[in-house]
Amino acid sequence: MPFYVAPEQQMKDRADYARKGIARGRSVVVLQYDDGILFVADNPSRALHKISEIYDRIAFAAVGKYNEFEQLRLAGVRYADVNGYMYDRSDVTARGLANAYAQSLGAIFTEQTKPYEVELVVAEVGDDASSDQIYRLTFDGSVADEHGFVAMGGAADAVATALKEGYRDGESLSEALKVAVHALQQQDAERVLEAEKLEVAVLDRNRDRRLFRRLAPSRIDELLARSADAPAAPEAPAED
Amino acid sequence: MASMPMGGGLPGVFMNSGPSSFADFLGAYRPELLPGNRMVSGSVEHLNIPHATTIVAVTFPGGVIMAGDRRATAGNVIAQRDIEKVFPADEYSAVAIAGTAGIGLEMTRLFQVELEHYEKMEGRLLSLEGKANRLATLIRGNLGMAMQGLVVVPLFAGYDLEKGIGRIFSYDAAGGRYEEHDFHSIGSGSVFAKGALKKLWRPDLSEADARVVCVQALYDAADDDSATGGPDLTRGIFPVLASITDDGFLRVPDAEVGDVARAVVEARYTSPGGPNAPLR
Numbered sequence: 001m002p003f004y005v006a007p008e009q010q011m012k013d014r015a016d017y018a019r020k021g022i023a024r025g026r027s028v029v030v031l032q033y034d035d036g037i038l039f040v041a042d043n044p045s046r047a048l049h050k051i052s053e054i055y056d057r058i059a060f061a062a063v064g065k066y067n068e069f070e071q072l073r074l075a076g077v078r079y080a081d082v083n084g085y086m087y088d089r090s091d092v093t094a095r096g097l098a099n100a101y102a103q104s105l106g107a108i109f110t111e112q113t114k115p116y117e118v119e120l121v122v123a124e125v126g127d128d129a130s131s132d133q134i135y136r137l138t139f140d141g142s143v144a145d146e147h148g149f150v151a152m153g154g155a156a157d158a159v160a161t162a163l164k165e166g167y168r169d170g171e172s173l174s175e176a177l178k179v180a181v182h183a184l185q186q187q188d189a190e191r192v193l194e195a196e197k198l199e200v201a202v203l204d205r206n207r208d209r210r211l212f213r214r215l216a217p218s219r220i221d222e223l224l225a226r227s228a229d230a231p232a233a234p235e236a237p238a239e240d
Numbered sequence: 241m242a243s244m245p246m247g248g249g250l251p252g253v254f255m256n257s258g259p260s261s262f263a264d265f266l267g268a269y270r271p272e273l274l275p276g277n278r279m280v281s282g283s284v285e286h287l288n289i290p291h292a293t294t295i296v297a298v299t300f301p302g303g304v305i306m307a308g309d310r311r312a313t314a315g316n317v318i319a320q321r322d323i324e325k326v327f328p329a330d331e332y333s334a335v336a337i338a339g340t341a342g343i344g345l346e347m348t349r350l351f352q353v354e355l356e357h358y359e360k361m362e363g364r365l366l367s368l369e370g371k372a373n374r375l376a377t378l379i380r381g382n383l384g385m386a387m388q389g390l391v392v393v394p395l396f397a398g399y400d401l402e403k404g405i406g407r408i409f410s411y412d413a414a415g416g417r418y419e420e421h422d423f424h425s426i427g428s429g430s431v432f433a434k435g436a437l438k439k440l441w442r443p444d445l446s447e448a449d450a451r452v453v454c455v456q457a458l459y460d461a462a463d464d465d466s467a468t469g470g471p472d473l474t475r476g477i478f479p480v481l482a483s484i485t486d487d488g489f490l491r492v493p494d495a496e497v498g499d500v501a502r503a504v505v506e507a508r509y510t511s512p513g514g515p516n517a518p519l520r
């Protein structure tokens with residue numbers, strides 16, 4: 001005989017379950033800098049990415065259960081490529097993709113027995129910082145339009161607090177990366193993150209067409225070593 | 241929390257696991273969008289659809305150059321003087337089209353998305369062989385239309401990152417894939433271009449020399465084939481040259497091609513047949 005569970009309780013249980021799953025993982029931060037949007041993940045894997053290219057100006061970052069956010073990432077790439085092929089490359093937008101993700105996550109949350117244990121960011125770099133778009137999506141399909149910075153994953157509150165203290169608008173890539181790494185190290189007391197343990201990528205508005213680039217560990221080291229009071233060297237376009 | 245107008249979510253087929261091929265996915269999701277899936281009834285011969293014409297590709301140590309003229313013809317009429325026939329396929333390869341321009345342009349677009357899609361889905365580039373094979377599959381999908389006269393035969397060239405060399409692949413209308421050595425040409429002017437390439441190609445060409453060889457070959461094709469356009473000095477329309485090396489795809493700037501083209505035309509005033517190869 002089936003038990004009766006109040007809808008409120010059912011939704012609360014699912015949300016608690018999803019939150020617990022997400023809280024087990026390590027954090028990812030996304031923040032704006034003067035030439036675009038920076039993505040930094042506490043992720044020692046070179047092959048299993050938490051940050052990925054979706055389209056020319058759009059990237060994706062995720063925390064939570066790998067197989068679930070990977071499925072969403074692949075669906076997002078298909079969505080973007082189908083729309084770009086059917087219409088034009090300029091008709092593929094982060095807003096459209098965030099809407100599609102929100103619908104899918106909302107449907108999964110209410111209709112399926114187990115919600116997805118994921119949190120996503122879909123970001124699109126614009127011609128200047130004011131036209132950058134950062135959408136944060138949670139497991140239940142809610143969408144938030146963010147400005148400046150986002151922290152998701154394990155100790156997201158501690159990371160977000162550190163970001164709030166350190167973040168300033170219009171910083172250089174090197175400064176933004178330092179703020180991001182410092183924030184990620186607040187996940188727990190002993191956390192020290194070297195370049196090898198970081199996954200770092202940018203959407204650089206000064207590049208041509210495909211603006212997404214991963215940064216190699218050597219490049220990350222170089223950026224982190226750059227002294228804060230040294231005159232800002234002209235930023236070379238990020239290399240693979 | 242910003243409120244957003246909600247459209248539909250991602251259709252179920254988007255969430256399924258499946259191949260990393262864009263064309264295969266599109267075939268399952270919206271098959272009518274694939275170029276080969278629109279059968280035409282009746283004969284297309286009287287339609288006068290623009291055809292695009294001579295393409296050449298020349299290898300040199302460290303890469304390959306691909307070049308195409310700019311003329312599209314519909315019957316005896318020049319349909320366009322500055323059409324582009326050479327395109328980047330991805331960062332390390334180029335594709336050029338001969339045959340029915342409309343289908344060729346669409347297939348090129350599909351092929352570009354196909355390679356980028358694979359790269360994003362898998363997180364790695366396809367091998368050059370893999371890219372060449374995918375293109376063969378796309379052409380095979382067009383066989384029905386080819387049999388009704390809407391033929392497309394591309395030329396594919398790229399830099400093989402594993403072997404460190406430039407390679408050229410040609411195709412037939414049925415999707416047969418053939419690796420060409422040293423140089424190749426396709427299109428209505430190709431018989432004339434190939435003669436020039438055969439006489440001018442050397443194994444030790446520099447990149448700059450390879451560019452000249454391409455322009456010379458295209459000049460000879462335009463000289464004898466009415467469907468191939470020569471360098472248009474009065475309008476400043478020059479062949480499209482793409483260079484693919486370790487550094488990736490580069491569309492040679494028009495100013496540089498213009499310099500080569502003007503030098504080639506200049507030399508033809510005194511020697512209409514172009515440079516001579518040694519007799520023995």
